[in-house]
Amino acid sequence: MNRPVNMRIGHSACPHDCPSTCALDVEVLDERTIGRIRGASDNAYTAGVICAKVARYAERVHHPDRLMQPMRRTGPKGSGQFAPISWDEALDRIAEAFIAAETRHGAETVWPYFYAGTMGLVQRDGIERLRHAKRYSGEFGTICTNLAWTGYIAGTGRLAGPDPREIAKSDFVVIWGTNVVVTQVNVMTHAARARKERGAKIAVVDIYRNATMDQADLPLIIRPGTDAALACAVMHVLFRDGLADRAYLARYSDAPEELEAHLQSRTPEWAAAITGLTVAEIEEFARLIGTTKRTFFRLGYGFSRSRNGAVAMHAAASIATVAGSWQYEGGGAFHNNGAIYKLNKKMIEGLDVRDRSVRMLDQSRIGPILTGDADALKGGPPVTAMLIQNTNPVTVCPEQALVRQGFAREDLFVAVHEQFMTDTARMADIVLPATQFLEHDDIYKGGGHQYILFGPKLIEAPGETRENHFVHVELAKRLGVTHPGFDMTAREHIDWMLRHSGFPGGLPELEEKRFLDCQPDFETAHYLRGFGHPDGKFRFKPTWTKVMAPNDGPMGPWRDMPKLPDQWDVIEAADEAHPFRLATPPARNLLNSTFTETPTAGAREGVPSLLMHPEDAARLGLAEGATVEVGNGRGVVRLTLKLFDGLRRGVVIHEGIRSNTSFADGQGINTLVGSDPAAPYGGVAFHDNKVWVRDAEPLQ
Ligand SMILES: Nc1nc2c(c(=O)[nH]1)N[C@H]1C(S)=C(S)[C@@H](COP(=O)(O)OP(=O)(O)OC[C@H]3O[C@@H](n4cnc5c(=O)[nH]c(N)nc54)[C@H](O)[C@@H]3O)O[C@H]1N2
Ligand SMILES: Nc1nc2c(c(=O)[nH]1)N[C@H]1C(S)=C(S)[C@@H](COP(=O)(O)OP(=O)(O)OC[C@H]3O[C@@H](n4cnc5c(=O)[nH]c(N)nc54)[C@H](O)[C@@H]3O)O[C@H]1N2
Numbered sequence: 067m068n069r070p071v072n073m074r075i076g077h078s079a080c081p082h083d084c085p086s087t088c089a090l091d092v093e094v095l096d097e098r099t100i101g102r103i104r105g106a107s108d109n110a111y112t113a114g115v116i117c118a119k120v121a122r123y124a125e126r127v128h129h130p131d132r133l134m135q136p137m138r139r140t141g142p143k144g145s146g147q148f149a150p151i152s153w154d155e156a157l158d159r160i161a162e163a164f165i166a167a168e169t170r171h172g173a174e175t176v177w178p179y180f181y182a183g184t185m186g187l188v189q190r191d192g193i194e195r196l197r198h199a200k201r202y203s204g205e206f207g208t209i210c211t212n213l214a215w216t217g218y219i220a221g222t223g224r225l226a227g228p229d230p231r232e233i234a235k236s237d238f239v240v241i242w243g244t245n246v247v248v249t250q251v252n253v254m255t256h257a258a259r260a261r262k263e264r265g266a267k268i269a270v271v272d273i274y275r276n277a278t279m280d281q282a283d284l285p286l287i288i289r290p291g292t293d294a295a296l297a298c299a300v301m302h303v304l305f306r307d308g309l310a311d312r313a314y315l316a317r318y319s320d321a322p323e324e325l326e327a328h329l330q331s332r333t334p335e336w337a338a339a340i341t342g343l344t345v346a347e348i349e350e351f352a353r354l355i356g357t358t359k360r361t362f363f364r365l366g367y368g369f370s371r372s373r374n375g376a377v378a379m380h381a382a383a384s385i386a387t388v389a390g391s392w393q394y395e396g397g398g399a400f401h402n403n404g405a406i407y408k409l410n411k412k413m414i415e416g417l418d419v420r421d422r423s424v425r426m427l428d429q430s431r432i433g434p435i436l437t438g439d440a441d442a443l444k445g446g447p448p449v450t451a452m453l454i455q456n457t458n459p460v461t462v463c464p465e466q467a468l469v470r471q472g473f474a475r476e477d478l479f480v481a482v483h484e485q486f487m488t489d490t491a492r493m494a495d496i497v498l499p500a501t502q503f504l505e506h507d508d509i510y511k512g513g514g515h516q517y518i519l520f521g522p523k524l525i526e527a528p529g530e531t532r533e534n535h536f537v538h539v540e541l542a543k544r545l546g547v548t549h550p551g552f553d554m555t556a557r558e559h560i561d562w563m564l565r566h567s568g569f570p571g572g573l574p575e576l577e578e579k580r581f582l583d584c585q586p587d588f589e590t591a592h593y594l595r596g597f598g599h600p601d602g603k604f605r606f607k608p609t610w611t612k613v614m615a616p617n618d619g620p621m622g623p624w625r626d627m628p629k630l631p632d633q634w635d636v637i638e639a640a641d642e643a644h645p646f647r648l649a650t651p652p653a654r655n656l657l658n659s660t661f662t663e664t665p666t667a668g669a670r671e672g673v674p675s676l677l678m679h680p681e682d683a684a685r686l687g688l689a690e691g692a693t694v695e696v697g698n699g700r701g702v703v704r705l706t707l708k709l710f711d712g713l714r715r716g717v718v719i720h721e722g723i724r725s726n727t728s729f730a731d732g733q734g735i736n737t738l739v740g741s742d743p744a745a746p747y748g749g750v751a752f753h754d755n756k757v758w759v760r761d762a763e764p765l766q
């Protein structure tokens with residue numbers, strides 16, 4: 067293809083909810099058009115590599131189905147019948163509805179609802195300023211990170227770890243519960259470098275032979291929710307064989323003797339029976355960890371999406387302490403770097419006007435909340451008005467039957483600000499068209515690395531699309547609230563935040579450098595000056611009730627959590643009526659529910675399907691391509707069967723979060739997932755579902 071002569075390369079950052087937060091080089095063909103996107107090679111983490119779905123982002127930016135003008139609903143809820151209106155009318159109607167709702171039920175009846183469709187701090191979190199200024203109900207954001215972060219911080223006292231670029235300097239990379247080839251490609255870039263340059267080995271711990279496991283030297287397919295058993299047996303072997311670093315343990319951990327005694331009975335034989343691995347596999351894994359100083363544990367989210375997920379994450383991180391891996395370059399356990407950025411969010415989020423007595427509603431419990439569950443509503447008023455940005459709850463949230471029932475309520479007013487007609491937008495009373503990341507300014511920080519990045523507006527916003535910040539500012543005017551943050555542009559917000567967060571050069575410096583490397587020094591990152599707890603010691607015996615301080619204290623069955631790392635039997639175990647365990651991990655061509663609209667994703671992901679072991683299928687008399695019903699007490703979903711021998715018998719997998727409309731009967735996969743809060747601070751057990759599977763008639 068011929069490139070226009072005046073094509074330029076614009077610099078940006080990937081806005082998506084992905085730990086990689088890649089630095090991007092964007093072909094800007096003219097002021098409205100982009101070409102290919104590439105990974106920036108001068109960013110040490112991105113290292114020139116990005117995923118295919120963002121490389122072909124032009125198909126999403128220039129998609130014919132993008133929402134281009136505000137609309138109001140003209141038919142029944144969910145009918146998809148809308149008529150165009152002006153921005154002024156749309157904003158007036160939202161403000162009127164919010165004021166009417168507040169007059170009737172009090173301010174807490176309004177629930178601004180958002181997540182991480184963009185990870186840009188201005189466009190994602192600015193909705194909090196409106197919320198705080200108006201004392202609308204708070205959102206307790208549990209859906210993704212709570213189980214994982216809680217488990218990690220329980221041990222280390224801090225959400226940070228060794229520089230993730232050190233993976234390239236490791237001799238043994240343990241990729242645990244994260245399908246990095248699919249979900250955060252750069253981990254594989256650095257692991258592959260370690261393999262090539264140092265002969266490093268790669269182990270992958272997962273529940274199926276996914277794209278990442280295909281590249282492993284040591285593939286470990288375990289039963290879902292049994293990671294802590296594996297971790298305990300590994301630590302048992304380390305103590306048993308003199309591979310535990312006792313001097314390190316004495317200095318840097320809280321209860322090594324107690325742990326050792328506790329692990330006496332957690333033998334490889336014990337763990338083999340629970341995990342389904344062989345004793346030899348467990349011994350080999352433990353020996354490699356114990357004899358390789360530079361062992362880098364890259365702990366992902368996947369294995370924490372079970373009801374025992376926080377305990378499992380803590381157990382896996384504990385191995386690095388028993389082995390003393392933290393001490394070495396290329397060693398330690400990394401999950402996320404959230405704690406290294408000390409960004410002052412006061413102006414973006416309006417933290418100065420936050421009233422902590424306002425109720426916090428659990429994002430993941432939106433189904434029970436919208437259907438009037440008094441407990442989920444914290445005894446307060448019903449939710450009767452919502453503004454939704456950056457998230458698609460009518461696809462991604464658990465207990466979809468309740469979510470859909472809630473959104474169908476006639477007395478619920480919903481405004482959705484979106485880029486596409488998602489399942490959620492279809493349920494709205496007012497739909498507002500949103501810009502995409504290349505059409506507005508924002509700032510990003512990497513969870514899986516250590517950079518702050520700038521993503522400037524590179525092309526004009528199409529049609530009548532507007533950025534999220536515009537909606538916050540315009541609604542604030544109409545709702546009669548003031549805050550200096552409503553008088554600033556996105557760029558001014560970025561500049562203010564940087565200057566109040568130890569970056570005196572502000573936005574001009576970030577703009578010039580493109581990204582700021584915030585990596586702490588080696589001693590800090592490797593906890594050689596002590597872990598994040600007051601006594602500087604890693605906690606094998608965490609005080610689970612003190613890991614985080616949300617408004618409402620611990621939740622779920624937290625009282626039964628094991629005192630020391632252990633297999634905790636709170637998962638939704640298979641039973642006679644539900645002989646299978648269903649996990650619902652991401653698909654390669656989608657990012658959560660995003661990209662479902664692009665032609666490539668549609669073509670490559672095919673019809674929604676269920677992976678099942680051929681022997682299980684044979685026992686049920688099911689053949690490849692059969693239509694099956696998958697069900698449990700929460701509902702029934704129809705899927706197309708795919709035979710796959712890369713998983714254990716009794717385990718079934720559905721990849722990706724497809725729109726409900728891509729299922730023959732409109733019932734998406736999250737119909738089968740529970741919304742009960744996992745211990746100790748909530749979170750969804752997306753991969754922890756018992757189900758039955760049976761033959762079904764295909765629906766047209
Ligand atoms: N292509 C693509 N990339 C994505 C996303 C996407 O949807 N698609 N989503 C983005 C988001 S929001 C997030 S949070 C990250 C999440 O990315 P990850 O950290 O990779 O977490 P998950 O995707 O939940 O699951 C990863 C793996 O965990 C496995 N798993 C499930 N249960 C268990 C278990 O009990 N034990 C073990 N050991 N493994 C288990 C799954 O089979 C899966 O292979 O990815 C981001 N990147
Ligand atoms: N079954 C199952 N369900 C899951 C998961 C799973 O593994 N399995 N994973 C869960 C996880 S980890 C997560 S994080 C959630 C994620 O759930 P969501 O946050 O809902 O997922 P996304 O698809 O990333 O983003 C949602 C929407 O944000 C919109 N958006 C993007 N940028 C902007 C913007 O600038 N402005 C506005 N107004 N909108 C924008 C996109 O168009 C998209 O429709 O899903 C969860 N659901």
Ligand code: SF4
Nearest residue numbers: 080084087088117120
């Ligand atoms: S790997 Fe993740 S951060 Fe990088 S371009 Fe793809 S979605 Fe964006």
Ligand SMILES: [Mo]
Nearest residue numbers: 083209210211
């Ligand atoms: Mo997530």
